[in-house]
Amino acid sequence: MKSSQGRLTRFVLAGLAGSSLLFLALIVLFLFMEGLPIFTLLTASDFFLGMSWYPTANPPDFGIFPLIAGSAAVTLVASGTAIPLGVMTAVWLAEVAPASMRRIGKPLVELLAALPSVVVGLFGMVVVAPLLQDYLGVDSGLNLFNAGLMLAMMSVPTICSITEDALQAVPVSLREASLALGATRWETTVKVVLPSAASGIGTACMLGISRSIGETMVVLMVAGGASLLPLSLFDPVRPLPASIAAEIAEVSFGGEHYHALFAVGLTLFMSTLLFNLVALRIAGNSAEKG
Amino acid sequence: MLLCSLRFRRIWEKFVFSVLCLAALANIAALFGVIFFIAWNALPAMSWEFFSAAPRNSMTEGGVWPCIVGTVMLAVGTVSIAFPLGVASAVYLCEYAGRAPLAKFIRLGVNSLAGVPSIVFGLFGMSFFVITCKLGISLLSGILTLAVLTLPVIISTAEEALRQVPQSLRDASYALGATPGRTVARVVLPAAFPGMLTGAILGLARASGETAAVMFTAAVFFTTKPVDSIFSPVMTLPNHIYVLATSGTQIAKTLPLQYGTALLLLLLVTGMNLLALAARDRLQNRPRF
Numbered sequence: 310m311k312s313s314q315g316r317l318t319r320f321v322l323a324g325l326a327g328s329s330l331l332f333l334a335l336i337v338l339f340l341f342m343e344g345l346p347i348f349t350l351l352t353a354s355d356f357f358l359g360m361s362w363y364p365t366a367n368p369p370d371f372g373i374f375p376l377i378a379g380s381a382a383v384t385l386v387a388s389g390t391a392i393p394l395g396v397m398t399a400v401w402l403a404e405v406a407p408a409s410m411r412r413i414g415k416p417l418v419e420l421l422a423a424l425p426s427v428v429v430g431l432f433g434m435v436v437v438a439p440l441l442q443d444y445l446g447v448d449s450g451l452n453l454f455n456a457g458l459m460l461a462m463m464s465v466p467t468i469c470s471i472t473e474d475a476l477q478a479v480p481v482s483l484r485e486a487s488l489a490l491g492a493t494r495w496e497t498t499v500k501v502v503l504p505s506a507a508s509g510i511g512t513a514c515m516l517g518i519s520r521s522i523g524e525t526m527v528v529l530m531v532a533g534g535a536s537l538l539p540l541s542l543f544d545p546v547r548p549l550p551a552s553i554a555a556e557i558a559e560v561s562f563g564g565e566h567y568h569a570l571f572a573v574g575l576t577l578f579m580s581t582l583l584f585n586l587v588a589l590r591i592a593g594n595s596a597e598k599g
Numbered sequence: 600m601l602l603c604s605l606r607f608r609r610i611w612e613k614f615v616f617s618v619l620c621l622a623a624l625a626n627i628a629a630l631f632g633v634i635f636f637i638a639w640n641a642l643p644a645m646s647w648e649f650f651s652a653a654p655r656n657s658m659t660e661g662g663v664w665p666c667i668v669g670t671v672m673l674a675v676g677t678v679s680i681a682f683p684l685g686v687a688s689a690v691y692l693c694e695y696a697g698r699a700p701l702a703k704f705i706r707l708g709v710n711s712l713a714g715v716p717s718i719v720f721g722l723f724g725m726s727f728f729v730i731t732c733k734l735g736i737s738l739l740s741g742i743l744t745l746a747v748l749t750l751p752v753i754i755s756t757a758e759e760a761l762r763q764v765p766q767s768l769r770d771a772s773y774a775l776g777a778t779p780g781r782t783v784a785r786v787v788l789p790a791a792f793p794g795m796l797t798g799a800i801l802g803l804a805r806a807s808g809e810t811a812a813v814m815f816t817a818a819v820f821f822t823t824k825p826v827d828s829i830f831s832p833v834m835t836l837p838n839h840i841y842v843l844a845t846s847g848t849q850i851a852k853t854l855p856l857q858y859g860t861a862l863l864l865l866l867l868v869t870g871m872n873l874l875a876l877a878a879r880d881r882l883q884n885r886p887r888f
Contacts, residue, residue, distance in 0.1 A: 318780050322691035323701060325684055329754070330708040332747045336715065336723045343726050397622035405616050406623070414623060416876045421630045423872035425808030426717075427837040428861045431844055432633050435640075435854070462629050469626070495612040516714070523716025525811040526837075530845060550718045550811070557722070557815055562730060574722045578715060585714035589707070 340578055344571035347371065356572065362536040362547070364556065364566045371569045373576065375536045379453075379546035380522055380577075382539045383532060386457025387464060387521040392514050394461065395468030399513075402469070403476035404498050415473060422466035430530035433459040438531070447543040449533060454542045456532035460521045468517040475509020476502060508591050515588035519581045525550035549577045634869075637861050644859030658821060658843065659852050663860050668826060669738075669833030670807050670867075673817060676742035676829075677749055677806040682799045684746070685753030689795075692754075693761040694783050713751035717811040720748045724816035739829040741817020748812055749802040756801060760794025761787065763882070794882055797875040804871035808864060810837040820846075836864045 347356065351371060359372015398418060402411050437458065438450025479502050487497040503510070533545020534555065547555075553570050560566040648662050655661035688705070696702030724744030734740045764787050772782040818838035826833050840860050843853045 315778060315780050319691075319695050322687055322695055326688035326691035326696075326705050327701070328684060329688060329712055329750060330705055332750070333708045333712050333715075335727060336719065336747075339723050339726045339731075340719070343722075394622050394625060397619050398626055401616070401619035401623045405619055412880070414627075416873075416880070417630060418623075418626050419876065420869060420872055421626060423804060423808075423869050424630075424633060425810070425837055425864055425868050427808070427810045427840050428637065428865050429633065431840055431857060431861050432636065434844060435857070436636050462633075465626055465629075493608050493612045495615050496608070519714050523714075523718070525716065525718040525721075526841065529811075530841070550716060553718050553722065554811055554814065557725070571722060571726070574719050578719050581714050581716055582711060585711060589710055 336578070340571060340575040343568060344573075344575040345568075347565065347568040347572045350565055350568075356569075357576075360538075362552070364569060369565060371565070373549070373552075373573055375538055376547055376549050376552050376573065377576070378538050379532065379536070380528075380548040380550075380580075382453055382546055383456050383460060383528060383548050384518060384521045386453060386542070387460035388514070388518050390458065390461035391464040391468055391517055391521070395465045395513070395517065396472050396510060398465070399469045399472035399476060400498060400503075403473050404494065404502065415470070418466050418469050420466075421462065422470075424463070426463065426524060426526040427530075429459050429463060430526045433527065433531035441543075445543070449545060451531055451533040451545060452543045453532065453539050453546045456528050456546070456548075459527045459531055460524055463524060463527065464517040464520045467520050468513045471513035471516060472506070472510050475506040475513065478509065479505045508594065512588045512592040515584045515591065519584035519588070522584070523550060523577065523581045525554050529554045549573050553577070634865060637858055637865055641855070641858035641862035644855035645862075649856075649859055650863075653823070654821065654839075654856075659849050659856075663836065663839060663856075663863065665822070665826075666834045666836045666839045666860065667863070669818070669835045670837075670864075672738060672826060672833065673741050673745060673813065673835060674803045674806040676738065677745040678753075678799050678802045680742065680746040681749045681753050681802055682795075685750055685798065685802075686757050686795055688750075688754045689757035689761055690783060690788070693758055694779070694787060709751050709754050712747070713755070715748075717748065717809060720744055720812040721815050723747075724812060729816055735830060736815070736817060736819065736832045737830045738817055738826060738833050741813050741833070742829070744812050744816045745806045745809060748809065749805050752805060753795075753798040753802050756798025757791070757795045760791040760798070763794060764790045793878065797878045797882075800871050800875040800878070804868045804875070807871070808837060808868040810835075810841055814838060814841075836860055836867070840864065 356371055356373060358374050359370065360374055361370040361372050362375055363370040402414050406414060433455050434451065437455050441447055441450040441455055483501050483505060484497055487501040488494070492500065528548040528551040532548055532551055534547050534551060535545040536547040537544065539546050553573055556566065557570050560570060650662055651664050652662035653665050654663070692702055692705060721744070724740055728734050728740040728743050729736060768786055768790060769782055772786045777785070813835055817833055818835045819832040820842050822832060822834060824831060840857055843857045843860070844850065
């Protein structure tokens, strides 16, 4: 009696826990179901490598290469800023700062992650964009550079927090051994601590990149929205999420444009999934090594 | 570096450490920069009317009361679905699954779900809940979409809380003859519950601040209808900011309203996050059993 009741509990809980898998499967299913029909209209290479995205023209063009380039450029600018900044902050918190500062500093950095994306987007639009126009003399402050900076601000906390955890996990004995050999604290950090924490830092960077690729509101409000290949740091771009968010409200259900946007969503989903799986892989490998 | 004198190495270390400190300060500056700019510009908009009235005059005047109602209803609805589900998932993963292969799959699923971009949740919610399940653009569609979105946060916080419960407590319960089910219900869950609540708060914060997943599932530009059922569309604070800032005809005129709404959202979301962080700090530094 008791054991059958135990088995029932276990079964029910497993079913409830399985709901995450179910939702993930439904997401994948619906992205494929609504996205794949676009490929009856044009080939995969026309879609992914096509140079013009004019979905409302007649006949429409559904080439998403400029959108992919926009996403890649924005992510590059964001990661190029956020990875050094995030790792440096984490090293300061874990290796340099006194314990009391760490206890305040880490939550403050994590609070940066709590800023709602639409508020960061508004900040980029009404504060950063005019500054860029006034001081750098660019035509429009809504551009690749601005969006990259705002995205960096949103991914620094992810990178910093995970890197800091990885640094904390490095045994103190390793640090002591290095210090006993006469290395300074900085040399110990560079030659002993950072290499031991490398896989954790790798995970942090991958998750940070994934977050920048998928972030929507910031690129929708700040990136400028032009579906062109970016040639300079101050060109307007239209990354994948911005395109979906800006257009989906106006498409007719089941039309070509609707399917094209779901295919864009599928592309976005696959690329963030890739970075997440790489991140899990790196983390998993190091956990097995112990 | 070997050739360098100790003196030089010390000076170099000081230099590098100050650069690192500057990097850390840059983050804090960004955080306070955003809060300060929004708050400073929002001050002129703050009035009783701003909180209590509905938007008027094609949204250029009035307040944000309907958006507050919509956001709170969405967030509370989301957590009331996602929290029980998340806690049940975490209990299974931590207390029942052991090394079962299913648990490994579920963990992979939860981790992947955590990395799905919010706009993809929006697309999914629109095609599944709004269109396929025929729920329409409604509070319910938004709540269900956001529940899926916040589930990973709640599961991982709840798992963390369960892992912090010392094994000795479980052992003591078993030694008294309690079954595993009774041990979980009477010993483990009560001990882990405060930690799990931080997850619920984080879920509330996440659901309140979310825009992209709600834009096509629950939120509308403007509605005068009161929210009288779960099938009504709602106005939300994040969506209101987006709409005012990008698609109004008088964007400059509504600037104070944009700042005001942003400040309100910022206070709501960062306030809840601070609460969760403080609770976590308290729990981590409390005396052990």
